[in-house]
Amino acid sequence: xxxxxxxxxxxxxxxxxxxxxxxxxxxxxxxxxxxxxxxxxxxxxxxxxxxxxxxxxxxxxxxxxxxxxxxxxxxxxxxxxxxxxxxxxxxxxxxxxxxxxxxxxxxxxxxxxxxxxxxxxxxxxxxxxxxxxxxxxxxxxxxxxxxxxxxxxxxxxxxxxxxxxxxxxxxxxxxxxxxxxxxxxxxxxxxxxxxxxxxxxxxxxxxxxxxxxxxxxxxxxxxxxxxxxxxxxxxxxxxxxxxxxxxxxxxxxxxxxxxxxxxxxxxxxxxxxxxxxxxxxxxxxxxxxxxxxxxxxxxxxxxxxxxxxxxxxxxxxxxxxxxxxxxxxxxxxxxxxxxxxxxxxxxxxxxxxxxxxxxxxxxxxxxxxxxxxxxxxxxxxxxxxxxxxxxxxxxxxxxxxxxxxxxxxxxxxxxxxxxxxxxxxxxxxxxxxxx
Amino acid sequence: xxxxxxxxxxxxxxxxxxxxxxxxxxxxxxxxxxxxxxxxxxxxxxxxxxxxxxxxxxxxxxxxxxxxxxxxxxxxxxxxxxxxxxxxxxxxxxxxxxxxxxxxxxxxxxxxxxxxxxxxxxxxxxxxxxxxxxxxxxxxxxxxxxxxxxxxxxxxxxxxxxxxxxxxxxxxxxxxxxxxxxxxxxxxxxxxxxxxxxxxxxxxxxxxxxxxxxxxxxxxxxxxxxxxxxxxxxxxxxxxxxxxxxxxxxxxxxxxxxxx
Numbered sequence: 001x002x003x004x005x006x007x008x009x010x011x012x013x014x015x016x017x018x019x020x021x022x023x024x025x026x027x028x029x030x031x032x033x034x035x036x037x038x039x040x041x042x043x044x045x046x047x048x049x050x051x052x053x054x055x056x057x058x059x060x061x062x063x064x065x066x067x068x069x070x071x072x073x074x075x076x077x078x079x080x081x082x083x084x085x086x087x088x089x090x091x092x093x094x095x096x097x098x099x100x101x102x103x104x105x106x107x108x109x110x111x112x113x114x115x116x117x118x119x120x121x122x123x124x125x126x127x128x129x130x131x132x133x134x135x136x137x138x139x140x141x142x143x144x145x146x147x148x149x150x151x152x153x154x155x156x157x158x159x160x161x162x163x164x165x166x167x168x169x170x171x172x173x174x175x176x177x178x179x180x181x182x183x184x185x186x187x188x189x190x191x192x193x194x195x196x197x198x199x200x201x202x203x204x205x206x207x208x209x210x211x212x213x214x215x216x217x218x219x220x221x222x223x224x225x226x227x228x229x230x231x232x233x234x235x236x237x238x239x240x241x242x243x244x245x246x247x248x249x250x251x252x253x254x255x256x257x258x259x260x261x262x263x264x265x266x267x268x269x270x271x272x273x274x275x276x277x278x279x280x281x282x283x284x285x286x287x288x289x290x291x292x293x294x295x296x297x298x299x300x301x302x303x304x305x306x307x308x309x310x311x312x313x314x315x316x317x318x319x320x321x322x323x324x325x326x327x328x329x330x331x332x333x334x335x336x337x338x339x340x341x342x343x344x345x346x347x348x349x350x351x352x353x354x355x356x357x358x359x360x361x362x363x364x365x366x367x368x369x370x371x372x373x374x375x376x377x378x379x380x381x382x383x384x385x386x387x388x389x390x391x392x393x394x395x396x397x398x399x400x401x402x403x404x405x406x407x408x409x410x411x412x413x414x415x416x417x418x419x420x421x422x423x424x425x426x427x428x429x430x431x432x433x434x435x
Numbered sequence: 436x437x438x439x440x441x442x443x444x445x446x447x448x449x450x451x452x453x454x455x456x457x458x459x460x461x462x463x464x465x466x467x468x469x470x471x472x473x474x475x476x477x478x479x480x481x482x483x484x485x486x487x488x489x490x491x492x493x494x495x496x497x498x499x500x501x502x503x504x505x506x507x508x509x510x511x512x513x514x515x516x517x518x519x520x521x522x523x524x525x526x527x528x529x530x531x532x533x534x535x536x537x538x539x540x541x542x543x544x545x546x547x548x549x550x551x552x553x554x555x556x557x558x559x560x561x562x563x564x565x566x567x568x569x570x571x572x573x574x575x576x577x578x579x580x581x582x583x584x585x586x587x588x589x590x591x592x593x594x595x596x597x598x599x600x601x602x603x604x605x606x607x608x609x610x611x612x613x614x615x616x617x618x619x620x621x622x623x624x625x626x627x628x629x630x631x632x633x634x635x636x637x638x639x640x641x642x643x644x645x646x647x648x649x650x651x652x653x654x655x656x657x658x659x660x661x662x663x664x665x666x667x668x669x670x671x672x673x674x675x676x677x678x679x680x681x682x683x684x685x686x687x688x689x690x691x692x693x694x695x
Contacts, residue, residue: 020693083692087536090689104535111531113456115463124456127449128535 008099009061010180010211011085016058016094018080018235022050054080055235058094062180062228067202067212069226069243071219071250074363077235078215082182085213100211103129103178105170112165114158118149121157122172129176139175146201147171148194167194174201181205184215199224217363217392219247219297251295254390278314278346281307283368283386288355288410298361298393301410305351306370308382316343316375321354324385325366325403332407337377341412346372349418355410361391362403439681442538450541454548457520461549472553473560475516476508483508483625493626498656502564506655507624507648509554509561510582514590514644515615517550521594522611525602525691533692540684543598547590554583561655573658582650582661585670589643592676595684602691622648628665643669643676 055077062068070078083089084096086104111125122143126136136143144153147167157165183202202225206212214225222229222243229246231239231253239249286303287293296302304321321334334354336343344352368386373379443450462468480501487493488500495503521543525532528542565572601607621642623631628649631639640646646669650661 088532088534089692111535113460115460116456120456120459124452127446127452128531128537130446130449130537132448133452 009063010066010098010100011060011062011213012095012097013061013081013085014059014095016055016081016084016096017053017092018055018077018084018089019092020052020054022052053235055084055091058232058235058237060230060237060240062211062213064211065206065209066228067206067214067226069214069216069222069229069246070232071222071229071246072232072238075234076232078232079184080235081232082184082213082215085180086182098180100179101130101177102180102182103173103176104182105173105184112157112169115156117156118153118160118168122153122168125169125172126176129173131176135177143168143171143175146174146197163191163194170198174198174205178205178210181210181212183212185217218299219250219295219392222247254295277311278317278372278381279309280370280372280382280384281309281349283307283370283384284351285368285386285389293389294387295390295392296359298359298363298391300359301355301357302359304354304356304368304370304386306354306372307349307351308346308372309349310346314346314381317346317381318343318373318375318377319352319354320371320373322369323361323366323407324369325361325364329403331361331366331403332405334407334409335377336412337373339409341409343375344412344414346414348416350414350416353413353415355412357408357410359391359393360405360408361393363391363393364403365390436678436681439538439540439685443540443544446538446541449537450544450548453541453545454552457545457549458552469553469556472556476505476512476557477560479508479512480505487625494630496627496629496657499568502561502568502570502656503627503652504625505561505564506652507622509557510586510648510651511619511622511624511644512557513550513554514586515619516553517547517590518593518597518611518615520546520550522597522601522608525598526605526608529602539688539691540595540681543594544591547587547594550590551587565655570656571658573654575654575658575660578650578654578661582647582654585666585673586647588677589647589669589673592673592678592680595677595680599684599687599691603687603694618642618644621645623652624648627652628662640665640668641672643672645669 058077058081060068070081072078080089082104084091085098086102111128112121113124116124119140122140123133123136127133131139144150147164147170149164149168152160152164157168160168181202199221202212202214206225212225214222216222226243229239229241229243230237231246231249233253238253239246241249284292284305284307285294285296286305287296288301288303290303293302306319306321318336319334320336322330323332325331346352365388367388369383370385371383372381374381462471465471467474483504484500487504488495493500524542524546525539532539532542564570597607597611601611621639622644628645646662646665646667650666650669653659653661
């Protein structure tokens with residue numbers, strides 16, 4: 001390698017654009033003929049052309065050993081970039097230079113055939129990814145060991161679970177000795193332990209000088225892997241810089257306008273049977289560091305704070321908290337009495353802090369509804385709902401019920417910020433339980 | 436063209452693996468497995484023997500009808516099987532085509548490779564028939580590799596067109612079996628080339644399979660060299676078709692993932 005070569009960026013993309021024709025007149029000869037005929041009859045008139053610029057004038061470079069994260073909402077053009085880089089599809093205009101052998105993790109296991117065994121598929125998938133038979137044989141044991149599927153390798157993959165599918169797919173792809181690695185949202189699946197293993201593998205490849213382009217909805221993973229980031233929206237680069245800058249720009253964008261559901265809806269707080277004795281002043285969603293957050297990652301924890309104002313002492317208050325998705329699905333419900341959590345003693349002004357370990361929520365907008373209940377959990381004393389917040393996570397497909405989870409509670413505490421005018425100075429700081 | 440061949444060479448391992456995969460899948464969970472490769476031409480041969488040497492007598496220039504028919508059915512079955520499987524090869528694997536890059540012609544080519552293996556298996560019956568009818572192993576058998584390569588070139592040309600057109604217009608998938616059926620009667624399989632009237636011959640020979648099948652019969656049974664005009668024409672058309680097919684395939688390949 002000459003020094004000139006090393007100065008050359010591994011990937012150089014200049015003024016890249018990709019136009020898609022949305023009108024699908026292809027498929028059968030009859031469709032095409034009738035389509036042509038229709039346009040011909042309408043001669044002189046504008047031909048029917050529904051187009052979409054999936055990418056418009058995108059330029060960036062990635063150097064050796066650098067990891068670039070691409071962020072953006074669904075449909076921003078992230079996957080299109082990877083498809084163009086991996087030569088699956090061709091640009092409408094602009095240039096792409098890739099200097100180095102490319103390994104792509106686009107939909108792991110896309111090359112698997114269900115009837116063939118894990119071993120047969122490993123060879124086949126390896127050769128699709130450009131490895132020779134001999135190379136695959138040399139690495140076969142490593143691949144299988146990494147996947148942890150030793151016992152199942154001679155079983156047809158149609159009997160594999162989807163997690164096993166991904167394990168084998170990633171293991172093969174990660175052993176292809178790439179110089180450029182494209183990773184698309186593949187780590188959203190599989191169990192946490194294997195995901196961690198994958199991230200480590202990607203990082204160690206990066207340390208060996210592999211350039212990486214990484215797409216994920218998991219901002220935490222993004223931060224862990226990437227040096228630089230691009231925030232992409234509607235096919236155009238909105239921000240480019242360090243990964244933190246790009247994430248900040250993305251979060252900023254998420255907060256604007258109506259992208260977060262119902263942010264204009266006034267909070268609705270009703271004081272119930274207790275009259276104005278106990279009020280719910282607001283519900284705040286914070287990250288575990290206590291910073292109010294409107295955007296959370298699905299793997300992040302959250303600190304849900306129910307701000308109250310108590311005109312007298314309420315020694316035993318129960319609470320019900322529900323996490324509601326924008327389509328109305330109740331994704332999680334937390335009822336202190338049925339979970340065996342001790343009731344709270346509320347005085348003066350403060351908040352009940354309920355900390356959840358992992359949100360486990362899919363991509364989308366959510367809000368919190370809460371009720372404060374009496375000591376018997378029979379009467380609602382006050383209720384209200386929070387402003388909406390957004391979760392960045394895997395897109396949940398199919399059935400409406402997916403997205404429901406059992407909350408993993410890290411701890412509940414009561415923080416008194418203002419004592420009632422009277423006494424009780426000793427209770428400053430409130431009480432808390434840790435689970 | 437050379438650039439394409441170089442790329443195919445680079446991906447030769449994939450071509451082999453994919454061919455093996457085609458074969459494995461075709462015969463997986465079938466009891467007879469590779470025997471099917473023999474049964475197809477054999478059944479047709481038996482039918483033809485009954486119809487064309489018992490019911491209707493077709494002139495065969497003194498050759499026993501079974502081997503007369505089989506020597507033509509063998510290369511014909513290769514052609515028909517290869518085309519049938521390669522037409523749908525791109526569409527069946529579209530989840531792959533839209534996700535990973537590799538030279539897409541690997542897919543139709545692997546179908547041809549699998550058909551070639553079937554062809555080799557079915558050849559055993561031909562050898563048996565030759566021994567049975569005491570047909571000497573003529574020196575002209577040395578032509579066989581040339582004939583097989585020529586036929587493969589022709590098949591590849593047709594397959595590239597058919598596979599990519601099928602990706603754009605699914606009609607092709609229905610058209611091809613029909614065309615193959617008609618094509619068989621336009622090829623000297625049940626009758627000898629010599630029974631084609633002279634006035635029709637120039638047009639008849641525009642079908643490259645005609646010159647090819649005739650050449651197979653001549654070198655295997657009659658110990659004659661291929662007819663220079665008939666076979667020369669077949670070979671030229673085959674080469675032109677492959678070059679044109681490859682160029683068209685490579686051009687259309689670029690938009691393939693966007694329309695498939």
